[in-house]
Amino acid sequence: MENKNLKDEQFRIVGCDDVEGERLGRPQTTYWKDAWRRLRQNHLAMFAMVLLLVIIFLTIFGPAISGYSYEKMSADMNQTPSLKHWFGTDSLGRDLFARVWAGGRVSIIIGVVGAVITTVIGCIYGSISAFAGGRTDSVMMRIVEIISSIPYLIVVILLSLMLDDSGIGSILLALCIVGWCPTARLVRGQILQLANAEYVTAAKTLGVSNWKIITRHMLPNTMSVVIVNLTFRIPGYIFSESFLSYVGLGIKTPDTSWGMLAAGAQGSMFFYPYQLLFPALMIGLTMLSFTLFGDGLRDALDPKLRR
Amino acid sequence: MKKKFLAAALCAAMALSTVTGAVPAMAEESAQVLKTYRTNEPATLDRVAPTIDESGKYILHDASEPMVRIEEGKTVEAGCESYEYDEATMTYTFHLRDNKWEDGEPVTAADYLYSLQRMVDPNTAYGYVSDLYCIENAEAINAGEMEVSELGATAPDDKTLVVKLNDVTPAFLQVVPLYPQRQAFVEECGDAYGIDADKFLSCGPFRVTEWEHNSYIKMVKNENYWDAANVKLEEINVAFTNDSNTLYSSMLNGTLDYMETSSPEYIEQFESMDDMVVQDHVTPTLGFMVFNCEDPVMSNVKVRQAISLAINRELFVEVIYNNLSYPAYGLLSSANSLNGVSFRDKVEEPLKAFAEEHPDPKELLVEGLTELGMDPDPSKLEITVSSGSTTASSNNAMAVFQQCLQETLGVTMVPDQTEWASFWNDCKAGDFQIGYLAWSGEVDISFLFNLFLSDSAQMPCFYYTPEFDEIVNKANKSTDDEERFSLYGEAEKLVIVDQCQLAPVYYSVNRSVLRSKVKGWDYNVFSTAGRKGVYIEE
């Protein structure tokens, strides 16, 4: 024993303060609070959020700001962008600024909501399948294979017959009906890989419930891939919507969307590139903001980067 | 790993470069090559198949030899040296030329007879078989009541074909396709006849040598052709594409010698180029709205007339076709003619006078709605216009209709655009209100009228009258041009104004760009001359 020569007088009683003993040096913070704090410090992510808010703001108020109706034709056809028509006009003389933002309403809703819905469904399905394993996994994956293999065009034509109105609801349904399958496989693959990680084994040994293992341990660790998946879904769905109009499930004239604006400008893209540029730019910017935000979110959620 | 990746990337790049480098710069081509295109590939080259389409007919003009061709608007002998028509017995007699198939065997009258027999055979299911009902026994054979061999057409010898008609048919040579098909070859191929280069036998100015489906057809000069001495082109390449940007690039870099477009930007650019010739020609194609006369609202003729009048056709062709099409106030465009006299020069478009009588279509609509016992307030009326096309231009057309109907009549219009098969199925089933579509007329002036006959009932308007039948049938059989003009004029007024089964919208115009070194092009829309007389000026 080293402390043999310590003497009693060298110590003094300072008393015992129950409350102070439990006090932490730093203010208490949860995982999510901490993530939010770090997210706010990420300038790019914040910039992306502002950009997204601006786009959303404009899709709501843009058509009104333009001073033109997005559906009203005029004699000013195929005008290049000017002070009068900020984004120019299309072949029917409709103001493109108004049309781009009116179209954005549809595209943003379909892109974002569709992506979120399918990602959530895919996550739940994929994680259950991977975690359950065995026969359940096998059956669940066969179902995914079957759903993905039936020709989409046939499904959509049938849907367009069953759903009489072709509002945003039916488009979302058509997109979500098969859209969750790739996400489910992606999440399943990730979870299969994680299933044998030490912390999962530890949690299992400690008797943590399966549900908690999935939601607390596995899903957060697949987050990064899921976020990428989500950001790629957004432009994907925006373009899919214009494909759906091919079978009559899309948006009806004179309403429009970014995908339809882009497709409509294809024929004269060498002559009026701006008619294509603006809708394509908006799709790109939306995706950019989601990507930057996603990257930031990913950094913020990553426990390994915690300082 | 990085090294390996780099290696892989290098390999890929090398593979690509060898791939691109492996092909020597395009071999010096013979000058007599025509490079043209079709928007879709032929479903078949079997002239009598139910699936024969415009692309198939196009290739056949070059690769086969019909009995007669229509060149520059005139009927000229092609597969036959001469033909005569005997009015008393209503019999056509054709005297064949010494033509040969590409394999050197002679083309005989039996070959022409065989394709006629196949056409009326109910097992063939040829789409326009009713055009052949003018031939003796054809209708009975097609109904399965008689044998194919009993058809009123015979080949007394190798060089003579005799066709006996059962009624006066002024349009016989125009509507009955007389193309040779060699029985032994067709039977050897079975169903596959006409679907590949090696499953088809040419006897025209050119023979099909390569057919890469959905990509291109290549034809070369047929040395066995009877008039080979006068065929100058060595080769024709027909590409299949419908992408307007591809066409544009192809015209600029010489991949194509010919394109059709309705885009004013392209035209402007090509017109400014010295080596391009831009040409317009009216087609017999009519864009129109067909009314479902069994629909509760559309059953009233005044409602239909009001809608027809409400369409601003001048605005429509201006914004949709940049004035490249003409506003239509009748059924037939100026492309249709009888013996060189245009129908439109003889008969005024009926809708024009009617429009002057009714400057305010809204009144008509209100009257119509009152007659129907409905709320006469147009703003409470919602009508649906369906279309089987979802292209950008179709979207725009719908937007124009919407605006016209809203502004002139105050009614709300809902567009319903689906893919073609669903749309057409709904139309045939009567499950629609107004359908917007385009229909192409034929060289035979009666073609568009026949769509509204009660026994053919091709047009889904669900309203066919004996009055109209009588006039058209009389006109179809008349041999007096003046009488035919006036009868068709009456029929046109019935279908467009008095009964108003359809609302014409536009006459389509083809605007084509041709490289100026290409000479001998037959611009006539009804021409079946093919590329026989075309040559490249060096």
Next chain:
Amino acid sequence: MKKYVLKRILYMLFVLLVVTTITYFLMHCIPGDPLTALVQKLPEQTKANYYAKYGLDKPVWEQFLLFLKGIFTEGTLGESIRYPGRQVLDVLKKYSVSSGQIGVTAVAIGFLLGIMLGVVSALKRNKLPDKLISLIAILGVSIPVFVVASVLQFVFTVKIPILPTMGWGSPKHMVLPILCMSLSPLATYTRYMRSSVLDVVNQDYITMAEAKGMSFGMIVRRHILRNSILPSLTILGPNVADVFCGSFIIESIFSIPGLGGYYITAVTDRDFPMIIGSTMFYTGIYILALLIVDILYVVIDPRIRLSETK
């Protein structure tokens, strides 16, 4: 493993049968038949003959049984109705080659390059290369493919005429289509790879390997790639299958004789034998690709167990 693969192949046949059955009945539910797609109105007798020829006059379930019988007894998928004389099997055999040549090469290039760029992007996180690569990736998926195709076509056939505008036959014809089709996979794999590499670079075993003095190349190959390639592999499977049926835009722009166009027109023309044939073909490739991916999972990450007994 052998047992597992055998089992999966059995499942494959089962899935193929289910998909075929469902599709067969679904396609008969959509309005219209091959005759509707043709505009002309045929006389009744003619129509009846036509239907009888293709067995369309029988009840759907009977047609289905006949179809199955045809597969098992004669090994035929039937004949196209819209394009009479073209055997479905022949069409699939012939045009899957051209679709495959272009599509598989494009996906392969996109995959390899994407993985590489993804790793670079992650290792240079938030630095210039990363930002550049991310920007390219975003452009790669948010510019519609027809725009890329038309612009490249214009540049390389009109401005710098070194490549053919359209057509098929020589390797030169493949360059532009492959380039266009590889963009989207490139972008996708880059982003997935970046993300999953970031997940592993801070793991203890990487630090450990570094501490051991393992060379950088070895670390990337032995540890980083192995642990991060899984998501990219997962999407590679369906991606390969899709190129056979989903490339109709590129095909129509460059006039390529591929399956994509057939697949779409089969549905719009209601060409029943062609629809069911291409569906079976697609399903077969799709499931096969998934099986290979599942096997690769184990090869790459031995921790994954595929066996069904748990």
